Amino acid sequence: MMKFLSLYTLILAGCLMVSACNKTNSQSTDMNDNPLFSPSALAFEAPDFNAIQIKHFRPAFEAGMQRELEQMKDIASNPDPPTFENTVVAMEKSGQLLQRTSSVFYNLTSAHTNEKIQEIQKEMAPKLAAHSDNILLNPTLFDRVKTLYERREQLNLDTASLKLLEDTHRDFVRAGAALTEEEKERMRKINERISSLTTEFQDNLLAITKERAVLVRDVTRLDGLSEDRVAAAGEAAAERGHEGQYLLTITNTTRVPILKNLNDRSLRRQVWEASAYRGIGQDNGIDNRPIILELAQLRAEKAELLGYPNYAAYNLDPQTAKTTDAALAMLTDLIPPVIDNTEKEAEAIEGMMHNEGIEGDVKPWDWNYYAEKVRQAEYNIDQSEVRPYFELNRVLEDGVFYTMHKLFGITFEEREDLPVYHPDVRVFNVYDKDGSQLGLFYADYFERDSKRGGAWMNSFVSQSRLLHKQPVIVNVMNIPKPAEGEPALISFDNVTTMFHEMGHAVHGLFSDVTYPSQSGTSVPRDFVEFPSTFEEDWAIQPGILENYAIHHKTGERIPKELLDKIIAARDFNQGFDTQEYLAATMLDLEWHMLETGEIPDAVQSFEEQALAKYGLDVEAVPPRYKSPYFAHVFAGGYAASYYAYIWSEVLAADAFAYIQNQGGLQQKNGDRFRKYILSQGGSREAMELYKAYRGQEPEVQHLLERRGLETGQ
Numbered sequence: 001m002m003k004f005l006s007l008y009t010l011i012l013a014g015c016l017m018v019s020a021c022n023k024t025n026s027q028s029t030d031m032n033d034n035p036l037f038s039p040s041a042l043a044f045e046a047p048d049f050n051a052i053q054i055k056h057f058r059p060a061f062e063a064g065m066q067r068e069l070e071q072m073k074d075i076a077s078n079p080d081p082p083t084f085e086n087t088v089v090a091m092e093k094s095g096q097l098l099q100r101t102s103s104v105f106y107n108l109t110s111a112h113t114n115e116k117i118q119e120i121q122k123e124m125a126p127k128l129a130a131h132s133d134n135i136l137l138n139p140t141l142f143d144r145v146k147t148l149y150e151r152r153e154q155l156n157l158d159t160a161s162l163k164l165l166e167d168t169h170r171d172f173v174r175a176g177a178a179l180t181e182e183e184k185e186r187m188r189k190i191n192e193r194i195s196s197l198t199t200e201f202q203d204n205l206l207a208i209t210k211e212r213a214v215l216v217r218d219v220t221r222l223d224g225l226s227e228d229r230v231a232a233a234g235e236a237a238a239e240r241g242h243e244g245q246y247l248l249t250i251t252n253t254t255r256v257p258i259l260k261n262l263n264d265r266s267l268r269r270q271v272w273e274a275s276a277y278r279g280i281g282q283d284n285g286i287d288n289r290p291i292i293l294e295l296a297q298l299r300a301e302k303a304e305l306l307g308y309p310n311y312a313a314y315n316l317d318p319q320t321a322k323t324t325d326a327a328l329a330m331l332t333d334l335i336p337p338v339i340d341n342t343e344k345e346a347e348a349i350e351g352m353m354h355n356e357g358i359e360g361d362v363k364p365w366d367w368n369y370y371a372e373k374v375r376q377a378e379y380n381i382d383q384s385e386v387r388p389y390f391e392l393n394r395v396l397e398d399g400v401f402y403t404m405h406k407l408f409g410i411t412f413e414e415r416e417d418l419p420v421y422h423p424d425v426r427v428f429n430v431y432d433k434d435g436s437q438l439g440l441f442y443a444d445y446f447e448r449d450s451k452r453g454g455a456w457m458n459s460f461v462s463q464s465r466l467l468h469k470q471p472v473i474v475n476v477m478n479i480p481k482p483a484e485g486e487p488a489l490i491s492f493d494n495v496t497t498m499f500h501e502m503g504h505a506v507h508g509l510f511s512d513v514t515y516p517s518q519s520g521t522s523v524p525r526d527f528v529e530f531p532s533t534f535e536e537d538w539a540i541q542p543g544i545l546e547n548y549a550i551h552h553k554t555g556e557r558i559p560k561e562l563l564d565k566i567i568a569a570r571d572f573n574q575g576f577d578t579q580e581y582l583a584a585t586m587l588d589l590e591w592h593m594l595e596t597g598e599i600p601d602a603v604q605s606f607e608e609q610a611l612a613k614y615g616l617d618v619e620a621v622p623p624r625y626k627s628p629y630f631a632h633v634f635a636g637g638y639a640a641s642y643y644a645y646i647w648s649e650v651l652a653a654d655a656f657a658y659i660q661n662q663g664g665l666q667q668k669n670g671d672r673f674r675k676y677i678l679s680q681g682g683s684r685e686a687m688e689l690y691k692a693y694r695g696q697e698p699e700v701q702h703l704l705e706r707r708g709l710e711t712g713q
Contacts, residue, residue: 279628409433571708
């Protein structure tokens with residue numbers, strides 16, 4: 001995908017550190033005083049957050065768009081016949097001011113935002129959409145690209161260059177370059193409106209996090225939570241002016257992690273309902289449903305203009321799945337064994353409930369609580385016994401970094417001289433096995449009110465030999481911050497997520513491509529989660545787990561008996577986990593398989609019908625995300641692509657099984673993975689990369705084994 005397009009399809013990130021965010025005014029900034037107008041003088045062009053102020057963004061965006069349009073005009077009006085160098089490569093070199101500004105701004109808007117940042121985001125969203133259209137709908141520019149595309153076999157281009165030309169032509173066509181002028185004008189309006197709506201949806205979600213937080217006055221209702229979690233809830237309440245009370249925040253998925261620990265059933269229900277009924281205007285709150293319906297209509301119309309039956313068909317065309325039929329075939333094949341496993345899990349959970357005198361079927365606010373009790377009974381695991389062995393810094397250094405060193409030979413060294421956008425952010429030099437520096441890695445792990453839910457990786461600077469850039473990568477998560485002075489003891493789910501996000505990070509750090517459009521994670525959406533999911537499985541390997549699972553007080557390594565239990569319990573509750581994911585995936589596809597005349601009037605009834613269609617309408621197992629807070633598809637880049645996680649997991653499970661057969665955690669195995677997958681970015685077709693690495697296409701059986709979901713189990 002062309003670099004000026006990829007900015008608007010990422011799941012966007014955050015703002016600036018508080019000190020910078022307070023330095024605002026509406027005056028224009030001279031380019032000599034604006035640090036965004038030239039590459040940063042810091043190492044690897046890392047953003048200078050000490051110098052960047054909010055007032056710098058508007059003029060940098062405006063100048064960046066103007067400058068790129070001038071560059072594109074020069075390319076389009078070049079009197080010389082089009083060549084790969086004077087057209088496609090020239091386009092790759094253009095827009096660096098806009099790219100630099102966007103990479104800072106949009107990598108930050110989700111991580112640490114405020115009202116002034118959101119104002120700029122709302123203002124720029126339609127302008128940037130229009131700017132992209134001004135390039136991709138330019139007929140003269142398209143003619144040059146089309147001429148080269150039609151002569152591509154005679155150009156003697158290398159593989160990466162040929163793919164760049166083909167992708168560039170495809171991007172123009174998919175943007176509407178071949179449409180009539182009237183159709184192009186309609187496309188511009190659609191894109192502008194979609195951009196505004198997705199920004200509004202994202203801003204609403206941040207506000208909803210505050211709106212739906214549950215305030216608890218009586219500390220006894222928090223029975224079951226650890227002392228550090230109670231203390232953190234007290235500090236969160238105090239920060240919002242509720243001294244002496246306790247605040248339970250609602251972010252990310254329908255399932256709220258603390259539900260597995262809260263003994264108070266009425267509070268569990270209150271917390272679950274606060275999560276599940278987000279964004280529907282309850283109690284005169286924020287209502288995202290009108291946005292969803294309009295987005296569905298606009299996306300369907302866009303696809304229709306471009307000759308596709310629906311938006312899902314349009315969006316899957318350049319993915320590795322290629323068609324909705326291919327994606328649906330894989331997903332629907334999974335549903336029967338998943339439901340079978342979930343029903344068995346429900347029987348065990350309801351048996352535990354009945355033993356405690358709770359009659360009736362399991363409710364969604366009960367599932368994780370009693371599932372945890374079943375886990376303890378079956379595997380004799382007490383999470384309060386486990387968490388002391390997972391202290392965040394040790395997990396990072398002796399788990400994640402240790403694994404990356406063993407597998408790839410790289411090392412991480414913390415540095416404190418570079419400015420960051422929030423005091424919680426840490427920065428590390430990343431050194432290759434020969435001692436040369438690959439780039440920089442930023443880690444931002446703790447949750448806060450100014451950060452959206454979830455976890456993600458993004459790039460402040462993307463690698464490119466053409467532009468002489470080395471990577472500056474950031475991982476962002478939402479781990480509950482401990483009370484002042486207390487250790488950050490984390491769940492094993494968060495441990496796994498740290499490994500997952502580092503998989504994205506090394507995909508960016510190991511990038512070794514010429515063109516910026518092909519750098520790092522610039523791969524199909526249903527391939528991008530493959531390297532990250534692949535890294536997850538190292539977290540559970542005994543030789544790695546025992547290296548970082550060390551008691552934060554005693555310094556003792558995790559006992560083998562407890563370690564064995566954790567590994568054995570890995571497949572526990574996988575029916576529920578997979579079913580809630582599949583339910584969300586099917587919602588996404590059903591929304592985006594709608595044609596223009598099929599948009600429903602009501603969001604909730606459409607959800608019910610969509611889930612029932614696939615037998616996924618189970619009260620106790622709601623979708624991982626319901627539509628009103630499904631950020632991936634209504635605010636991020638995963639519209640009609642949420643299936644990508646499990647599609648990528650097929651690749652990851654197959655690749656991990658393969659590497660274990662080759663000797664496991666050895667640098668020769670890491671080197672092969674780096675050579676054929678991580679270093680290549682989008683320079684070759686994704687499945688070609690996989691087959692070059694693996695020697696064959698993936699086998700789905702390894703996914704079923706990974707999740708413990710084999711039929712008949």
